[in-house]
Amino acid sequence: MTDTNTANLCEQIIRTDFGPLTGTVVKVLLHHGRLPLSQIIRYTKLKARTVRACILVLVQHNVLWHAESEIDGEVLEVNVEECLLRMRYGRYVWQAEQLFGKAAAEIVQLLLDHGKLRPPDIVSQLSVYDPVKGTTLYSQALHKLVDSFYLKPSTVLSHISPVDKRIKYEKEEKTKISGFPTAKQLREAKETAEARLRREEEEAEKIGMKRKAKDHSNHHKSKRKALDENTVDDDVFFRVNCDKFNIHLRNKVIADAATERYNSYAGLVLRATLKATEAKQLSLFDPRSDPTSFADVATHIAEDEDLAGGFVLSSSKKPSHMSLLKEYYGILAAADNPTPAGRAGSFISINGSKVQVEYELIGRRLKRRVLETVARERHGDDAVRIIRLLLDTGKMDEKQISKIGMMAPKDVRPLLTAMSAESLVSIQEVPKTADRNPTRTFYLWYVDLQKAYSVLLVSLYKTLYNIACRRQAEEEEPSVKAVLEKRQRSDVSQDEERLLTRNEREIIAQWEKKREKLTVLQARVEEAVFILRDFKAVGSDEQ
Template sequence: MADTETTRLCTQIINSHFGPLTAKVVSVLLTRGRLSALNVARFSELKISTVRAALLILIQHNLVWHSETEEEGEILEINVDECLARLRFGRFVWLTGQIYGQEASQIISIILDHGKLKINDVLDLLSVYDSKLMQTYKSMFQTLFTAGYVRASTALSHLSPRDKLIAYEEEARALLKGLPTAKQLREVRETAVARVNADEVQLLNIGLKPKTKEPKSSRSSKRKEPDDEIDETVYFRVNYTKFHIHIRNQLLEDAARERYNTGAASALRAVLQASETQQIRLTDVRSDGVPTSKISMFLRDDDNLSKGLVQSKSASNSAALKEYLGILASADNPAAGASSAPFISIGGGGTGKVHVEFALACKRLRIRVLESVVRERYGEEAVRILRILIDTGKMDEKHLAKVAMLPHKVVHPLLSAMSQDSLISLQEVPKGNDRNPNRTFYLWFVDFPHTFSVLLQNFYKTLFNIMSRKDAEAADGMVKSVLEKRTRSDVANDESLLTRPERELLREWEDKTRRLETLELRIEDAVFVLRDLDLGVDD
């Protein structure tokens, strides 16, 4: 079951994409947890045929897991992560177009619209019948598959990872004899997790088949043809993780630019691109090592790294790159907290390979979101207090005021306000067993899991309000009539047929929509940082 704000947001997303009946089915599954189709029909008060049609749509779009149980038969469960990822579909299509071009973005858009498709279905929906153009789209599809943007969808993909983990644990535990020890149970858990991860990796390799050999032409071709081709019997879906990796890397690049300068951001972008092929999971705490010589190959032609360094004479990009790598690794920072500050680390032992420290960098991104919320609500003094608590840990109120160099009358109301919003927490340490309040220490600290959970709920609520406001603006009677008029063929070709008040109303509506979409994008970035970049290193 999901919490209230998550349920409201997911229901609103499904309502905008599939309509109210499907949204009602999703709402029941979110509020009541795993159910059979008959129970979904009973709780939603819909006909069983309607429920089954809605469930087929949700399964087709990878929004529902379903598994067989001995007690209740087929059980259905909502995939919340899949539902929230639908807010980023537009960005996925845009990223694909930026990397591979229009043909690739069209393929990704079609698959996102239909959930999962075979390659021939994609070509039919794109209305590609010319043999030369068909070969171009097939080649682009194989490129997307090889790069990991598209992956196969099998029956195993529709099982909940939790169900697979429990099943694998039971299989491993059945092999144990006698009462298992704590060490054996831990090994069973690790084995089950490894099997689940192996299943995910295996999906990346399904979808290719050996290419049918054609009779050799009399004219020899110097161009080497690929040995494999896309399997036409396999269903494919978009691999969100690959796009999430791009979004994460862009956020890290922006963070380096904000902290240092454009040259540091260009150096970090080159490191990320050099190790991009090895970046498979969003949960990796660090990237694979890449040598400096390989990193320099990913610098752009317009990157002038020496421009951001104060040097006696202009240095080459390769020399400036080494300087920026040292800066990003905090090699010149002798402070005590330098070990938690770097974006990258440079291996020793003569290897000199560069690793991106995703865990440390993502932790800093999450703290930056928290600081931005505190700054917006309470001001810079509250941010100063928050940073002291993060760096030092638990502190008494008087000592905190002394370290922050703020009067107690300023610190006390800020601590109370942030505690009321669950941004900081209070730890009681009694001096004796009687727990007398007069003989108790009260220590303030930041409980990261609780704080980030509260922030996520607030962001979900904000996203729901933004989407509701957009729907309300578009449902206004006057706006709706003007939008319907604009869809007419004559008005679409010549908008001067609209009256002046209609054009002004349309401009006002478009301006409101653009502002709301910009705000939605910013909130969604914060949700991505807090939810998807949680690598468990905040405590």
């Protein structure tokens, strides 16, 4: 089961993509949790044949998990994360076209439309209009996508809920502990179970490529050698690897943060640094990038880019390209502030001639910025001052916050109460006596980052749901709906200027303007969701 706002958003996404019947099935599973087929039919009040068809569609698109229950047998559960990722499918297609061309974008689009397909089916559907050249073109594009991990094989593990297996592995690790387990041992058992589950998934996803031996002979017949070549396995079903595409979104957010903090040239240097290690970036769990050299980064910066434009040079002599690059790295690494505060505000770390991008530090800082932005919008600058004070100092009582924050006590109490109601700050009771008398109890305020991020994420899901409802309401307005239906006619679509009246063209222009604003708003909210949810390198100990 999931919270109401997340369930509403997932239901709205599925209803838009697959229709009302499939949305009803997902709604039942979201609000009741995992259920067997018989209970799904009972709660949806649909025909068994219809429910089975909806479940087949959802399983094909990786939206439903299977699980084995000792009481109910096989049960079904909604993969909420996979459902929410469907909002980014347009970006994935665009990213594939930017990286590998139009043919790769068509392959990604086809897989997103069908969930999972085998390579012969992909090539045959896309090359139907040009069987000769199209087969070679799409086969090469498919090989690039699979070899670069933008497509991954669909295995049995990808259809089974990982929750049960994670619980099983944790239980096995806990049985190895002798005596009463400590908090550290429990945490290590959980981490071991997570690593074991992740290792199984990685091993299962290595079946996509196979080795094919080819003999190449030169003019001497006696000299032959067999060279191994990777080919795509035609018997494996492939699906889109969303994590690999999310890496590009993460890199864009990081580069934009450097541009916003310093200037466009610093963002350019950081973007080139990420580009240099892009092929090795396979997971969002990495705390930092692989080390790369300054010379390698310099090759990813265009020759016509003048890095000197980001500095105010005192002399007329222009420094070399490598000298300017080192200066930017010094700024991004906060070399002029070798303190814990400077380290926390850096983007990279330098070790000799090698440089690494610190994903964990950047992610933690971006999450805090989202929290402070929400607090400022809802409660003003004083709320941000209190949050920063509590994060830097730790637990404090009301009088200490008022004194150190230089705020009137009459302003601090209602502000803390309002922020506590929204989980932006939390309170810790420390009783002086065993009877827990309120008059003899200390009340300490602090910021529980995990709790605050979770509440903010649910609030952002609610915002995305409201945006989708607003867009649907705008489209279903009678005047707009009538004009859009007329616009879809074949004769009108070929000559809109002549067959649409002036009033109808104005209605369409207004509707397109509203749709554009809603799309921009959705993109901004989705970026905040990405920062809070998908920066997985950040651990739970963010205090």
